[in-house]
Amino acid sequence: MKKLLTTCLIAGGLLTGSALAEETVKVLSINRDVEPWKQLYLDVVAEYNKANPGVNVEVEFMEDEAFKQKLPTLLQSDAAPDLFFSWSGGVFYEQADQGFLRPIPDDIAAEWKKDLSAGGMAALSYNGKFYGAPEASQNVAIWYNKDNAKKAGVDPTKIKTWDDFLGQVKTAKEAGVTPIIVGGQDKWPLHFYYSLLAMRIMGEDGLRASAAGENGGFDNEDWVRAGKEYMRLIELEPFQEGFMGVKYDAATGLWGDGGAVFTLMGDWDLGAQRAASSNGGLSNEQLGVVPFPMVEGGKGKASDTLGGASGFVLTRNAPDAAIDFLKVFMGPDAQKRAAAEGVYIPTAPSAGGLVKDSILKQFAAIGGASTYHQLFLDQFFGSTLGGAINDVSAQMATGDITPEEAAKLLEETRQFQ
Template identity: 75%
Template sequence: MNLRSLGMGLVAASLATTAVAETTVNVLSINRDSTPWRTLYDDVVAEYNANNPGVTVTVEYMEDESFKQKLPTLLQSASAPDMFFSWSGGVFYEQAQQGFLKHLPDDVVSAWQQELSPGGMAALSYKDKFYGAPEASQNVAIWYNKDHAAALGVDPTSIETWDDLLAMVQVAKDGGVTPFVVGGQDKWPLHFFYSFLAMRIMGQDGMAASAAGENGGFDNADWVRAGQEYLRLIELEPFQNGFMGVKYDQATGLWGDGESLFHLMGDWDLGASRGAASDGGLSNDQLGVIPFPMVTGGKGAVTDTLGGASGFVLTSKAGPEAIDFLKTFMGVEAQQRAAREGVYIPTVPSAGGLVEDPILKQFAAIGGASTYHQLFLDQFFGSSLGGAINDVSAQMATGDITAEEAAALLEETRAFQ
């Protein structure tokens, strides 16, 4: 072999070594476009990449419904990410059970629990194994537009019962103001109404009994009544025109543009609505938050909350670099920044007291006073039953099924899953 050939061989070997040393960590997130959340993610990724030569983290953002639909296929393919966003709950349990996830080593769990929320980490555990790191705690409540309320001469803080809310919906209709905007095409925003009504009517014990198939499961008087109360709202035509053709991202932009009196959505909507609005969204002075009201005769409590405990979980293909980045991505510094900048309500205990935004403080107070926290039903009950809850919420909203048919369909799905 001549020197030229030897040199070329050494260069090729060097390039091969460099190629092997380079590691890419692929992260799949729900849509964070045009929000402070996206800025936070991008900054954390950029800093990590700069401080870790040989490792490149990339984040792909996917609209929520597309994320839910495509993730099962991705997890079974060579294109699976190294980690992805998770709402926890039944869908997460299914993924862990089916072997799509990688659990953290015990020593990593012990170290992380010293800084990260043990309760949040527990939400991303299955059968005593931990599969990810927690990020935000979420609560859903009724937002209201103070400008519209003043113009209509109403005080949303006076709402105590579902009947009170329906009466105010009618006032808004009579005054030419859309009562609620909703992304009906995605279905899950509609399921918040149905979920809250079920919780208020049957309470924690009743919800647990349904999940266990007791008292008729979902095909009982309480679930039928939840559907009937939901249909009382639907009969008032409370949503914007063409709501079933509007996705969540569009609907939150409409809310940010001041197109309705109310908006039933989670605390994450503060940044999302401002990012999606045409002019920066509503100011804190224009916003108010109230809990979902009680239903007369219900067994629940107004302090029973609906929401999530989200974070990111590792897939079975994740390597040590992914574990290392996950700790930074969901770590104390990132969550403290999120708290200070009003991005979200963090799970890290040391960050909680840093929340200064007055709207997020109201949501934090709702969560702090919670007597029973129910995870989003479409996540809590797993993909089949959770998907059915979203489906019937949309079908009742369009008048395609009755409350009785919805309850029977849910129980049939529960029995066969």
């Protein structure tokens, strides 16, 4: 691996030899069991530790849902990490408002923007301050298994509308092939359907109006229709048996084992399904990707995307060494390796053209053509309202709530959060 060099911050007076001496930098990441991704992290850490005697960077990996549940408590304790993964959005804003984060000095942030994605940096900024460095951009799309699509007698490349998709789901079901794999227990994989339907129906302006409490907020005909379109899918019983008892990691393993025709998931699933499957997962030749379809009469565009703008942010008591490491951890050299090895779609401009993997190229093309990129709604709207979106997505999937009740509950949550 090309040697990663630390940023030269001494001239700015931030880092001194004494400040770096005997420092421990603790990093908390979401699960990176995808071997190239985890190995990339470990290699960057090892290279940094070797190049910086007296600094010991330690990285811990935590399953996504456990991470979300434990992080708020960790941030209030002496066990808080110095750096942690962030999806940006409303949850990140809450953490900044609550004083849990350390801002990066303005002069250093200005230097970082020369090498890192300006848009990615902006996603990790709040009220004029930068708190982290961007890593990857993510987009959610419909994956399909070519072998299973052939068995089911469907052609996913012809999916242009929601009705097209529902028709192929129904055909697969009738052919005895499981249409869709989903990790319902974690709820957020289900919220992708509800979120994307809402985006296609109301468009960017409609979502922003809901966030501002305009047009009834969430309790309006567009959100009700999104729920009703979602229920059209649920009524086909499209998911694998016992889907509400399956977490994402297990679900992506089932997908990698060839368990269905479709899954709605982000680009990270390419490696995740291979790591979680029992037989090495699906090859690029077995996989295809299509954008989420349009809904008849909707105000959104087929090129509007849902996804993430993720990276790592600093906690309030992070040592200066953590700032130095963060630039290396998320820096151009690490992102170039990620691009070349098909680990993720990087945000650093110098790394973007190095993506070689055929599937990641398709996701990069979807992102490159995006007319409006919406952050995952469960992150964008913050922990309370975002959590409610996940909840109602699951409750509608189990028949415990109607689309009308879901819209009303979301608006009540928005008003009282």
